[in-house]
Amino acid sequence: MTTxxxxxxxxxxxxxxxxxxxxxxxxxxxxxxxxxPATVLAGLESETPYDTGLWRALATDIGAAGLLVPEALGGQxxxxxEAAVVLEELGRAVTPVPYLTSAVLAVTALLGCDPAxxxxxxxxxxxxxxxxxxxxxxxxxxAPDGAAFEGVRAAADGTLTxxxxxxxxxxxxxLLLVPAQGPGxxxxxxxxxxxxxxxxxxxxxxxxxxxxxxxxxxxxxGRLLATGDRARTxxxxxxxxxxxxxxxxxxxxxEWCLAETVRHTAQRTQFGRPVGSFQALKHRMAAxxxxxxxxxxxxxxxxxxxxxxxxxxxxAVAVAQAYCAPVAVHAAEECVQLHGGIGMTWEHPAHLFxxxxxxxxxxxxxxxxxxxxxAGLVDLxxx
Amino acid sequence: MTDAEDLRRRTAELLAAHPxxxxxxxxxxxxxxxxxxxxxxYPEGLGxxxxxxxxxxxxxxxxxxxxxPGNDPGRNGIGLGMAAPTILRYGTDExxxxxxxxxxxxxEVWCQLFSEPGAGSDLAALATRARRVDDxxxxxxxxxWTSGAHQARWAILLARTDPGLPKHRGIxxxxxxxxxxxxxxxxxxxxxxxxxxxxxxxxxxxxxxxHRLGEVGEGWQVARTTLMNERVAIGGARIPRExxxxxxxxxxxxxxxxxxxxxxxxRLLTLWVDAEVARLTGERLRQQLAKGQPGPEGSGMKLAxxxxxQQISGWSVEFLAEDGLTYDDWMLRRPESVDFTGRQAxxxxxxxKGNSIEGGTSEVLLxxxxxxxxxxxxxxxxxxxxxxxxxxx
Numbered sequence: 028m029t030t031x032x033x034x035x036x037x038x039x040x041x042x043x044x045x046x047x048x049x050x051x052x053x054x055x056x057x058x059x060x061x062x063x064p065a066t067v068l069a070g071l072e073s074e075t076p077y078d079t080g081l082w083r084a085l086a087t088d089i090g091a092a093g094l095l096v097p098e099a100l101g102g103q104x105x106x107x108x109e110a111a112v113v114l115e116e117l118g119r120a121v122t123p124v125p126y127l128t129s130a131v132l133a134v135t136a137l138l139g140c141d142p143a144x145x146x147x148x149x150x151x152x153x154x155x156x157x158x159x160x161x162x163x164x165x166x167x168x169x170a171p172d173g174a175a176f177e178g179v180r181a182a183a184d185g186t187l188t189x190x191x192x193x194x195x196x197x198x199x200x201x202l203l204l205v206p207a208q209g210p211g212x213x214x215x216x217x218x219x220x221x222x223x224x225x226x227x228x229x230x231x232x233x234x235x236x237x238x239x240x241x242x243x244x245x246x247x248x249g250r251l252l253a254t255g256d257r258a259r260t261x262x263x264x265x266x267x268x269x270x271x272x273x274x275x276x277x278x279x280x281x282e283w284c285l286a287e288t289v290r291h292t293a294q295r296t297q298f299g300r301p302v303g304s305f306q307a308l309k310h311r312m313a314a315x316x317x318x319x320x321x322x323x324x325x326x327x328x329x330x331x332x333x334x335x336x337x338x339x340x341x342x343a344v345a346v347a348q349a350y351c352a353p354v355a356v357h358a359a360e361e362c363v364q365l366h367g368g369i370g371m372t373w374e375h376p377a378h379l380f381x382x383x384x385x386x387x388x389x390x391x392x393x394x395x396x397x398x399x400x401x402a403g404l405v406d407l408x409x410x
Numbered sequence: 411m412t413d414a415e416d417l418r419r420r421t422a423e424l425l426a427a428h429p430x431x432x433x434x435x436x437x438x439x440x441x442x443x444x445x446x447x448x449x450x451x452y453p454e455g456l457g458x459x460x461x462x463x464x465x466x467x468x469x470x471x472x473x474x475x476x477x478x479p480g481n482d483p484g485r486n487g488i489g490l491g492m493a494a495p496t497i498l499r500y501g502t503d504e505x506x507x508x509x510x511x512x513x514x515x516x517x518e519v520w521c522q523l524f525s526e527p528g529a530g531s532d533l534a535a536l537a538t539r540a541r542r543v544d545d546x547x548x549x550x551x552x553x554x555w556t557s558g559a560h561q562a563r564w565a566i567l568l569a570r571t572d573p574g575l576p577k578h579r580g581i582x583x584x585x586x587x588x589x590x591x592x593x594x595x596x597x598x599x600x601x602x603x604x605x606x607x608x609x610x611x612x613x614x615x616x617x618x619x620x621h622r623l624g625e626v627g628e629g630w631q632v633a634r635t636t637l638m639n640e641r642v643a644i645g646g647a648r649i650p651r652e653x654x655x656x657x658x659x660x661x662x663x664x665x666x667x668x669x670x671x672x673x674x675x676x677r678l679l680t681l682w683v684d685a686e687v688a689r690l691t692g693e694r695l696r697q698q699l700a701k702g703q704p705g706p707e708g709s710g711m712k713l714a715x716x717x718x719x720q721q722i723s724g725w726s727v728e729f730l731a732e733d734g735l736t737y738d739d740w741m742l743r744r745p746e747s748v749d750f751t752g753r754q755a756x757x758x759x760x761x762x763k764g765n766s767i768e769g770g771t772s773e774v775l776l777x778x779x780x781x782x783x784x785x786x787x788x789x790x791x792x793x794x795x796x797x798x799x800x801x802x803x
Contacts, residue, residue, distance in 0.1 A: 038689075038690055040697065041690065041694035042694070042697050042698065042703075289784050292786065293785070293786055300790065301786075303780075303786040303787055304786065304787040304788060305789075306776075306777065306789065309776070309777065309780035309781070309784075310776040310777075310780065312780055312784055313710075313775075313779035313780040313783075313784065314713075314776065316710065316779055316780075316783060316784055317713055317714060317779070320691060320705075320706075320707045320710055321687045321688065321691045321710075321714065322687075323694070324690035324691040325686075325687045325691075327694065328690045346683050346687060346690075349679075349680075350683050350684070350687045398676070398679040398680065399679075401683065402675070402679055405660075405682065407660060407663055407664070407675070407678060407679060409670075409672070409675050410667075410670035410675060
């Protein structure tokens with residue numbers, strides 16, 4: 028492309044490179060082998076929050092946890108485009124691993140701190156290697172422009188007090204990155220999850236594949252990572268990156284739902300013909316296909332804008348979230364409906380995708396929040 | 411293989427031999443055609459150089475910079491987009507020599523005589539008859555929704571040559587002289603008040619056999635080439651952010667704060683997102699084509715475009731409130747080319763209703779996506795192996 032990919036209104040490369048295709052193939056093969064729907068379903072009713080062996084294979088062996096981390100800091104030095112491909116595959120399999128939370132949100136927050144400083148660099152290396160799972164301690168619904176520093180107060184010695192609700196993958200995390208109001212304003216702290224003064228109460232989540240917990244800090248020891256504008260920008264950029272890449276996960280969820288629905292309706296026979304031959308059904312699936320094809324362009328647009336780091340990224344992310352979140356929900360709802368009775372059973376995995384899609388719709392800003400953000404970004408002011 | 415450097419040289423030679431400032435436009439266009447710089451991917455001697463189509467912008471940009479006249483492609487969309495590729499693929503050498511040059515220069519405008527009152531979505535059911543006579547054919551029937559018929563010199567025509575065969579097999583493809591006796595063109599006024607289209611009545615129209623494209627009875631296969639090119643043409647244009655109708659709606663919103671309501675704001679933002687995503691989807695399709703990896707997304711783009719145009723124009727009429735009650739004028743115009751965004755909101759709203767009907771209804775396109783892209787089983791068909799004359803009508 029000869030156009031400037033950072034100029035508003037132009038479009039970045041929306042295709043997949045050969046390297047991205049290879050990465051996708053590796054992740055897909057791993058998930059097919061270790062995390063098919065029956066395995067995921069069985070794992071959800073066990074006591075372990077996620078499959079540590081699967082996480083090691085994805086994060087460490089494939090190196091997916093370090094995609095966003097520069098090579099000098101122990102990562103792969105790739106970009107949001109590659110992480111988006113991983114998330115598409117994780118969405119297609121509703122895999123319960125802390126990838127979005129640790130390898131995207133926590134990593135991006137740390138990169139926004141001074142990565143040359145010793146503390147963030149060391150933490151990044153541990154996250155990139157998949158040795159540590161980290162989470163950014165914000166409620167999952169927090170939008171990129173949302174209030175992230177409200178729940179916790181920090182004393183001058185770094186002691187944290189307060190509560191953050193509905194933090195995704197908190198129970199799996201060894202490292203908590205905690206936005207807090209410090210003595211001099213907003214600041215970001217690192218807290219070991221196992222410290223005294225940290226209590227994690229798990230929530231019964233709508234989406235069992237992305238566990239939630241409330242975290243209470245009662246005099247927990249925090250290590251200062253960033254303050255003031257740097258802290259604010261680090262957290263906001265992490266949320267923006269998370270929201271933009273969540274669109275790729277939503278694309279993956281929608282893709283699986285459409286493919287499974289087409290497969291089922293082409294085989295299921297009623298009234299003497301495959302139900303997928305009825306126009307009333309095939310038109311719904313064709314309309315969904317168009318939505319999924321469009322969601323792919325929107326999600327790639329967001330990943331590309333985040334990868335190039337241009338000023339258009341907030342618009343591209345808001346567009347992708349506003350569009351892809353409802354597409355994933357629509358696809359999952361159609362999947363349940365067009366499967367008929369089997370779609371309503373616990374045994375069939377459709378419900379896992381429905382629950383993930385509905386949760387993802389709330390995560391990192393609802394579609395309405397992202398449209399409101401757009402109103403400001405593209406000069407379409409409210410009345 | 412012709413490369414960009416070679417094209418630049420040939421273009422410079424053309425400009426030197428025929429300076430646009432002192433050459434009549436038609437003479438320049440003819441010279442450009444003869445130099446192989448009209449459509450460079452066409453064969454040598456037929457306006458091209460057998461060069462890669464992707465290099466055409468090299469020529470176009472140099473000619474535009476030099477102030478050279480264009481061939482006004484909007485005036486002859488059917489000719490350039492549909493008739494020409496079909497003639498190139500199925501025409502005889504004599505047909506190619508006769509038709510392509512004046513088609514490209516715009517001297518001869520083309521129209522398309524396909525749809526009939528009884529054959530819309532089910533085009534293959536068409537009833538216009540071509541009967542064999544000594545030196546050719548005599549055609550009788552009625553065609554409809556023919557844009558440009560009142561300006562056209564030639565038409566591409568589908569007619570039934572054997573009613574005893576199943577419908578797809580008894581059709582032949584002709585070039586029809588629109589000035590021939592028995593061709594009667596009448597304006598077809600539409601809901602916008604204007605008449606872009608025509609009804610064409612064919613009564614005993616003589617067509618020489620040398621104006622048949624493809625074999626007798628193979629008209630349907632030939633028509634598929636034509637229709638394939640129609641879809642490519644529809645999905646083709648590149649637009650900037652806020653290009654097209656959404657830009658007009660956004661401009662109205664910014665200019666008329668007194669008319670803003672919360673409900674209209676929410677809907678505008680949703681439409682803005684949909685329009686931007688449709689733009690990105692089209693852009694992704696173009697990137698795939700440029701890489702030589704065409705995707706099936708093209709089949710869906712027209713669906714998205716039609717729905718968006720209808721929703722956005724409907725929003726605009728509602729937003730404009732008292733102004734939305736008015737219409738610019740109902741005069742029966744005969745526009746030379748259609749501009750979906752060229753008139754006020756009421757016109758845009760009414761004209762957009764055609765977007766989900768013309769060039770394949772949205773319902774038929776959904777069937778095509780479902781069956782050809784998703785591989786869903788077809789509906790049972792009762793008309794495929796029955797002689798056309800025995801089908802219920």
